[in-house]
Amino acid sequence: xxxxxxxxxxxxxxxxxxxxxxxxxxxxxxxxxxxxxxxxxxxxxxxxxxxxxxxxxxxxxxxxxxxxxxxxxxxxxxxxxxxxxxxxxxxxxxxxxxxxxxxxxxxxxxxxxxxxxxxxxxxxxxxxxxxxxxxxxxxxxxxxxxxxxxxxxxxxxxxxxxxxxxxxxxxxxxxxxxxxxxxxxxxxxxxxxxxxxxxxxxxxxxxxxxxxxxxxxxxxxxxxx
Numbered sequence: 563x564x565x566x567x568x569x570x571x572x573x574x575x576x577x578x579x580x581x582x583x584x585x586x587x588x589x590x591x592x593x594x595x596x597x598x599x600x601x602x603x604x605x606x607x608x609x610x611x612x613x614x615x616x617x618x619x620x621x622x623x624x625x626x627x628x629x630x631x632x633x634x635x636x637x638x639x640x641x642x643x644x645x646x647x648x649x650x651x652x653x654x655x656x657x658x659x660x661x662x663x664x665x666x667x668x669x670x671x672x673x674x675x676x677x678x679x680x681x682x683x684x685x686x687x688x689x690x691x692x693x694x695x696x697x698x699x700x701x702x703x704x705x706x707x708x709x710x711x712x713x714x715x716x717x718x719x720x721x722x723x724x725x726x727x728x729x730x731x732x733x734x735x736x737x738x739x740x741x742x743x744x745x746x747x748x749x750x751x752x753x754x755x756x757x758x759x760x761x762x763x764x765x766x767x768x769x770x771x772x773x774x775x776x777x778x779x780x781x782x783x784x785x786x787x
Contacts, residue, residue: 567591568601572610572622581619633671638679641667647686651737653694655702693760697742700759704744707732711771713749717764718757725763730755731772734780747778754783 570591575582584598591598602620605612611623633641648660668676707714716728730746733754737743742759776782 564601567593567597568605571598571601572605575612575620575622578621581614581621583619587620633675633679638671638675639682639684642679642682643684643686646684647688650686650688651694652698652701654698691740693741693758696762697759700762700765701735701742703765704732704735704759707767708734711774713768713770713772715766715768716757716762717766719761719763728755728757729768730757731778733778733783745780745783747772754778754786 571587574587574590584595584602587598588595602612602614612620613623614620642664645660645664649657652660664680668679670676671679704714706712711731713729713731716730718726718728720726728746729749730744731749732744732746734745735742736745744757744759744762746755746757747753748755
């Protein structure tokens with residue numbers, strides 16, 4: 563029980579971006595702050611790079627690699643359903659990536675749990691949509707543009723069928739039931755705009771990149787909603 567609790571404590575610290583107080587950790591794990599203090603001392607004695615002290619909060623050193631932990635049944639099912647939903651909705655690089663992730667997760671679980679994970683009786687099924695093939699041809703390019711903050715020029719078909727050209731800063735993608743939606747900062751409108759991937763007629767890379775600015779980030783767009 564103690565070992566499992568300490569693994570859970572390490573997992574909480576791995577997920578945290580800022581120092582976490584002993585009180586907050588105790589509440590999440592259902593123990594007392596005094597137990598957290600003792601567990602931290604034990605982990606530090608075993609070589610785990612937990613920084614901080616009581617009253618200030620704790621966090622893991624950056625770059626520290628934790629071995630994969632055992633997933634409980636709900637976590638295992640959530641991972642598999644998510645991966646199978648991606649594979650059902652995308653026939654391109656995301657489909658292939660999800661299949662690779664599934665294999666890696668199964669291997670990390672060990673022989674018995676990995677075999678159980680691979681054969682979970684959970685399926686994700688979606689109906690074919692008219693715009694799926696159109697969206698799929700742009701998905702990989704736009705995800706790279708988002709990662710590398712590339713400015714691209716879209717040829718976009720408006721609702722009335724008229725084509726327009728827009729230089730955009732690609733910020734984020736949202737997958738709805740029926741469409742993929744690109745959220746971008748449009749240089750023409752000097753504001754956020756959303757573009758359906760199935761209405762994109764062409765994309766040209768400009769070779770230019772953009773810097774994220776406060777008020778023009780994906781999270782700034784979400785804050786407006």
